[in-house]
Amino acid sequence: MDGHHRLTAALFIVTLSVLHLVQAQDQSAVFLSLVGFISLDCGLPTNESPYTEPLTGLNFSSDSDFIQSGKGARVGQDWVYAYKQYNALRYFPDGIRNCYNLSVKQGINYLIRAGFAYGNYDGLDIYPRFDIYIGPNLWTTVYARFQIDNEIIHMARSSILQICLVKTGTTTPFISTLELRPLRNDSYSTQTGSLQHVSRWFYKNSGDLRYFNSEQFSYMPNSSNI
Template sequence: MKAPNVFLLLLITVFSIFQSAQSQDESGFISLDCGLIPINTTYVERSTNITYISDVSYIDSGVARRINKTLFTQFQQQTWELRSFPEGQRNCYNFNLTKNSKYLIRGTFLYGNYDDLNQLPSFDLYIGATKWTSVSIQRVASASIHEIIHVLTQDRLQVCLVKTGETTPFISSLELRPLNNNSYVTQSGSLMLVSRVYFPPTDPTPSFIRYDKDIHDRMWAPYSDDKTMSLSTNLPVDTNNLYNVPQLAMKTVLIPINASQTLNLGWTLNDISAQSHIYMHFAEIQNFQANEIREFDITYNGGLRWFSFFRPEKLSLTTIFNPRAVSSSNGKFNFSFAMTGNSTLPPLINALEIYKVLDFLQLETDQNEVSAMMNIKNTYGLSRKISWQGDVCAPLFYRWEGLNCSYPDSDPPFVISLNLTASELTGTITPEIFKLTKLRELDLSKNDLSGEIPAFFADMKLLTFINLSGNPKLNRTVPGSLQQRIESKSLTLLL
């Protein structure tokens, strides 16, 4: 079946509108104006009343820059500044959150010729060790917006920008919005936004909906075509379900201009192998005359059943979605809403969300080992190590410099070798090293370490080699338990 009018999806990568972010507040929102300095700077964006904070506390690399001032009047304030990453292949934002929590994560990118090069950047965006998407800036004065619904696998979230060519990665704002864990449920993976639309009248010119009209700060784009029309009501709609679709969206509906015709909506995914989740939101907004009935069947791709004999509830939100991901052999989806034999009124829909599944097949490094390595990094002030960004071990080609890791088939990676020779280390040998429980080799040579040789080395059963040479301030007295391992030849120590 061929859709009569392909659904003109407003792909999030080409929205040329203003964007906003949010600070961590009573809603649990985190909104970073990337590049905003100093650290304690905040402001309230006027059109949304969203408070923005500096990103300085969440990242230790990059350079704050500002777009061309001639663009300020076209975009909201959070896009005026940005953070550019001229050094390193991977640069990451770090958030301490709660494992298994669900978040809407949104990155906004407005180039604005901040570097006076007129060179449109392209780079990759990662969540932890998994590629989220590619960012490709199409125009100097257009915002590229990418959004994903993601469940945290650890108490830590890392959002990374990865250099893939000659141009420099950057980011304008980064937003995290907590969601109900019982909403947007998948069997696996996270949900990358393809489109989120509602159906308002075209006169007056409709606007995008977001916070505070949407309590979750989702962005809803207006949609219309030449074979449909929109109806609206001033009456309130009960939107109290897991999805809390905003009132402005639920007070309008899309119906076919010819009431006897089928309502058709279609779209195409660039990735024909992609799995999708679709969320359709309905509410009846009209008063019926005697004997009037609205009932319709929903099918897709030539007659596959989606839902049958559906009657929207009066002024009350019903959400229909697929519990299992669906796919199409050619990447095309065509949905038809057809009146049943009982119906006297045409089908309708109030709002629609389309997502593509992103499976996280690359396991992240064991959380305890990540915590230990982050503490080692902070203890010795190793933020200058530009490669020490993102996941410690994964993916393999971005692992931290000086580390070797093991990659079991079904378990998280872990550190087996740590080489910090000539890294300008000072102070004592941190006990955080003991938390690297699978460590086999340790090289701390040619530094300025002081204090005692730790006895905990003897309890690291897999550790077979330690190099502490070239630390003139270090006390060379070897603890008895460690000496026993040396004499048994289960460990080699260089002093």
């Protein structure tokens, strides 16, 4: 009987191990089936799209397929940025709320990065201030005094993700770049809400900075429960 019990226990353990492996493989398969990076150079003319950003090697495309409103522009001659995607932008002189519609997979975590470089594109030399929303929920307020990037990890609740720029005063909302990165759901865990980027530390024994793969992110739960 002892031998029989040991054999039964061993088979049970093997079965659990196989089930765990299958579950892990299923999760990996779901992740790998997702579309890879989405990197939009907002306001880029379609005849200049796509292109490979020379400093990072990332492929950027025009945002024209993801939004119908707004107008394209380029930063002023005195404001040329090293990263190409910040030299064009889309601004929104009409309406209060203008939204991007991005196709995503429901239930998957995404890193969303929105970049803003005013560059005095309109010659007014007035730094815009406006809000960004994820769907109906406030993400953050942008004050574009400098080139800035806002990042958040957000779980998609439907197959369409809306990123909206909302006018809150007299200045005109704009956006330079919008990037989406699918993540494994075990990368950052949160029971509710989204994870807002707080700060980043980069440790390396040389002065060279690598893009994305070398970044170390620190996030905290967003109390707005986006």
